[in-house]
Amino acid sequence: MLGRRVLIVEDDPFITLALEETLTEFGLIVAGSARSVPQAIRLAQTVAFDVALLDVNIGQDxxxxxxxxxxxxxxxxxxTTGCGRAGLPEAYLQRAIVEKPFYVEEILRTLREQLASDETH
Known part of the structure; x- marks a missing residue:
């Protein structure tokens, strides 16, 4: 995963900071972080990244x-969500999920799996 670029969308600044630090320690590059849906939309449309971590609920959005x-x-x-699979957007019920509170190993494993499955398609 060295050098892979990740987009983080998370409204909790402490979780964002922890993710940024941890992912950077493991060789990922944080391509951008968003704490609101409008900001996340802009980044999702314009930034180059290989994988994203998306909190399901961003404030009230x-x-x-x-x-x-x-x-x-x-x-x-x-x-990423504290609400379980039932809280996912209807169109994406089969997408990968990491439930909060999560462990670093869990995030890294799931990101690795998503990047690997993307390379095989």
Whole structure:
């Protein structure tokens, strides 16, 4: 995963910071971080990245429009949520999910799996 670029969409600044630090430690490049859906939409449309971590609920907003953009770009993504699979956007119920609170190993394994499956398609 060295050098792979990740987009992070997370409204909790502490989780964002922890993810940025951890992913960087493991050789990933943080292509961008968003704490709101409008900001995430801009980044999803304009930034180059290989995989994304998407919190399902960003404040009062849902991540659906961001997931739609990333999906249309054919870039893999992983949902993070405390609500379980039932909280995922309807169109993406089969997507990878990491439930909060999560462990670093879990995030890294899931990102690795998404990047590997993307390379085989």
């Amino acid at each position: 849902r991540i659906d429009p961001v997931a739609d953009i990333i999906s249309a770009r054919r870039i893999p993504f992983v949902f």
